[in-house]
Amino acid sequence: MMTLNANSLTLQCCMQEVMRVEGDNCYKIPHMKKAKLAAVGMLPEVVCVDRDLFDDGCRLLSATDxxxxxxxxxxxxxxxxxxxxxxxxxxxxxxxxxxxxxxxxxxxxxxxxxxxxxxxxxxxxxxx
Known part of the structure; x- marks a missing residue:
């Protein structure tokens, strides 16, 4: 179950970076030190996204044909x-x-x- 959660967090971080670069794929996969966070019991289940970044992503999607x-x-x-x-x-x-x-x-x-x-x-x- 730990691997599934780690993969899900990585995907969420990647999606966040895709929004940050406006749909491009010129980003580095972000590292949140999941193993260390899990060892101390602080690994989140979801990644929180900044509201402005979320709004920018929604605007980008709505402008896409x-x-x-x-x-x-x-x-x-x-x-x-x-x-x-x-x-x-x-x-x-x-x-x-x-x-x-x-x-x-x-x-x-x-x-x-x-x-x-x-x-x-x-x-x-x-x-x-």
């Missing part, structure tokens, strides 16, 4: 998933030497060379 942030996150996740799929296929090339069916075009789309690949495919088949 949450829908826009969710759209940005969705795009970022989709791009990461595309890159993950691309990386997996490249790994299969180096390990198996084989690709799944229709993956050539998918790789070409990811690399942005799909038009070139289709043109080469037509030229190759026309010359037969």
């Amino acid at each position: 949450i829908d826009k942030k969710i759209d940005e996150l969705a795009l970022e996740v989709a791009q990461a998933m595309d890159m993950s799929e691309f990386s997996s296929q490249m790994e299969k090339l180096s390990v198996d030497g084989e690709l799944e069916d229709d993956i050539d075009l998918d790789l070409a789309l990811l690399l942005g060379i799909d038009q070139l690949l289709q043109c080469m495919f037509r030229v190759f088949h026309w010359s037969d």
Whole structure:
């Protein structure tokens, strides 16, 4: 239970620092010497937040366009998933030497060379 409480206090301190730097992540994880406080029975269950800091955090949240942030996150996740799929296929090339069916075009789309690949495919088949 001590570890859970310590983790919760660290999270609360980090959230406080995030508010202090207005949502950025350029802060150091604060240390409150939890082990020493626990040893003397003075470890708090919650971290008290200055009222002005709390109000500033609420103002920052209310000024944020949450829908826009969710759209940005969705795009970022989709791009990461595309890159993950691309990386997996490249790994299969180096390990198996084989690709799944229709993956050539998918790789070409990811690399942005799909038009070139289709043109080469037509030229190759026309010359037969």
